[in-house]
Amino acid sequence: MSDLGNYDAQSELFQALRTDEELASLAIGGFHNLVAEQDSPFPRVVYSEINNVPSGHADNEESRATVNFQVSIFTDSQTVMHEKAMTKAIDRIMKSLEYGKYDSENLFETDTGLYHKPLRYEKNFYGGNE
Template identity: 30%
Template sequence: MKTDIKTEVRAALLNNAALVSLLGGQRVYQLVAPKADEYPRITFFEVTNYDAAFADDVPIMADVIVQIDVWSKVSTSAISGEVNKTMKAQGWSRTSAADLYEDDTQVYHKALRYRRQYEED
């Protein structure tokens, strides 16, 4: 598969001007943010990426799930809404969403999972 999922997801999120504005800058990171106290922010990672369809015993499709986490000291609703719009525009389907609260850091956390299939090269 030629598609670099992580680069594609990050670029799509950063191309949403309303989202970048809500974040206060380009605060979209793979796995971890460089500053532990930077809020609001988004982190994301690839949950699964596996062969999903075959032709003549050769994989022709990959099934991918990514998780996008929104971290904020206040409500995550506006940011999550922009993430959702962006991901759906890129052909991703949301498979789950969970509102969480991190007691130790007093941070609101929204975990969003999306699924998409890609053609293998």
């Protein structure tokens, strides 16, 4: 990575998620940034950038940035059985992009009746100075 200022982590992630054949076949509700469309079927994947901050400097220039994403799987009672396969596919994709997982939860949202599995990942991007 030679130019941190021109790197678009969100586009890279979206492209990797939507072009993975296994995950795309499971996530029939699609891939959404921040919020899913109300009428999207389940299961669906919602991703959001949690953090993207400079975390290293050399020669008075940013040499490293740390990026955190949350990739969430939303299922309902008819599609919850796909959660495990989707989790494995997302982990594989994120690993291929050199992200490390640092958190995962199993949630049930009582107000919506949905199963929500947030997966959190982190990656350090390096510029040309380090």
